[in-house]
Amino acid sequence: MPRMTFSTDNVRQSDTKFPAVKLAQNEYWRVVIAEPQPTYEWVHTLRKPKLSPIDGKLQVREVTNKDGSKREVTDMDFVGSPRCLGSIDILEDRGIDNDHCPACQAALDYPDFFTRPERRFAVHVLKYSTKSGTSQVAPGPLNLETKVWRMSEARYAKVAQVIEEFGGENPDPTKIDLVLGPCTNAMYQNYEIAGSPQCYVARDEASWARAVETFEGNNAGDLTPYCGRKSDAGQINADIKEIVGRWKSAQAGGAPVEQPDFSNTLAQSGAGLLEGATAKRSEPEPAPTVDLASGLDDTVGGAANDDPPFEEKAEAPAPSAGSSSGKTAVSFADLMGSLPQRS
């Protein structure tokens, strides 16, 4: 068994910590895309319902529709955003690959609990320093910062539309300034995207050199982890069990949730939990995926505030499917009794 000293040198750094495009309330950003092609992956968004600590029933919260009316929705906790295990060809063709991916199978078995995979995009952009509260570039040499912009399908479509509007037949996205804002909801990252007739990095050679230098000197490298978490079937199955178990518990009329509450592991851990705890999530979760949340606003029902923000839980160890020999999954086995078995 490996051992290591207590040293901050040994602390694992998340590989998705690069500064993201994230606007504050009412803020404007001016950016230019720094690479012609975004990275994308098919990704599952896994969520589980919150249960009331009092009666174990589904916890609901009130949301405001765009027209100002109110309604109640089931309050959800974010579980994870694993990359789909399906084959890319099948996914491009059918949008789902249940032969290779347990989360796709879950979306077919439990369409109320799981959604099909969606494409998630990530691209580097250069953010201009602008005059406070505006998208106007400050005079003098450009001041640029590299950021990672994560996009839902809907946001990707919007950006593609703007690029075509401003770039003509064969648009070069790296030569079109985009104005983001104003941000009308910082939590959900709702903001307009517009093209600008002027592109400051392309205005002269010095500015272009500055852009190249900024990007090459500081970028996140491979953006695949920003699209979704790397997972294997065991990890995804463990997530599925957790989610189905939560729903079944709620449906059973609020029986106590026997599965451990992984969101508070240290306080509640028993020996069994600790033993099973290390197998999962060797790869850090993506940082809070604000863009995913805003994407859902666009794609799920079209209402603005339908969905909770994707707040990643603190690293939540969970038993790995198949290797924890039921110690922490004792209650899972019962809960999962009626899960359809795959041949």
Ligand SMILES: [Zn+2]
């Ligand atoms: Zn899948």
